[in-house]
Amino acid sequence: MQTTTLYDQDFYGWTQHQAELLRSGQLSELDIENLIEEMESLGKQQQQELRNRLGVLLGHLLKWHYQPGARSKSWVYTIREQRRKIQRHLKENPSLKPYLSEAIAIGYEDGLDPLGRETPLDPDQLPQSCPFTQVEIFEAPVDWQP
Template identity: 80%
Template sequence: MQTTTLYDQDFYAWTQHQVELLRAGQLGELDIENLIEEIESLGRQERRELRNRLGVLLGHLLKWHYQSEARSKSWVYTIKEQRQEIRRHLKENPSLKPYLSEAIEIGYEKGLNLVGQETPLDPEQLPQSCPFSEADIFEAPIDWQLK
């Protein structure tokens, strides 16, 4: 018979209880197995955040490059915001920098999907690996003078 634990019943309450135990130095009372799982999950979440933001950024860079006639102010600000957030995320998590090239590859796949969802473009007709350098992705000026 499996017992339901606080972790299973009320995750927030479980987190607060674990904090109290840590602060009180009651390390023997900690739910070590679930703490390990949650800390690992937090690390995966940081990588996922980077990939997702890159997907949005790369999708908009593809749209910008391949649909110049449809450029909009909204695209400019999405590109700007994603660049800022990715820079901030990497500054707060510098150990993700070695993962950046892999994250760009995965993010590019997401970007192709975004293009397929939001435009008449066929993602199969676009480059299947990221055509943008890191400088293009993070620094290339976006023409603020929209057509």
């Protein structure tokens, strides 16, 4: 017979209770198994955010590179915003830096689908691995002039 726990019934309540137990030093009362699972999940969320932001950034860099006639102010600001948020995310989570090359590869792959949906470009005709260096991804100038 499986018992229903606070973790199963009220996740927020469970998190607050675990925090209270930690603050009061009642370590033997902690729900260790679920705490471990949630801590691992938090780390995976940080990786996912990095991959998602890279996907948006790389998709826009591809549009910028392969559609110079369609460049827009919106693309410039999306590129700038994603660069800034990725840099901030890496500063706040420096242990993600060794994962950056893998995240770029995954983000690039994920960025191809929206590119195919939103532009006349065929993702199958584009490089299937990221053609940009890290300098090009994070530092190359993108200036839009009407």
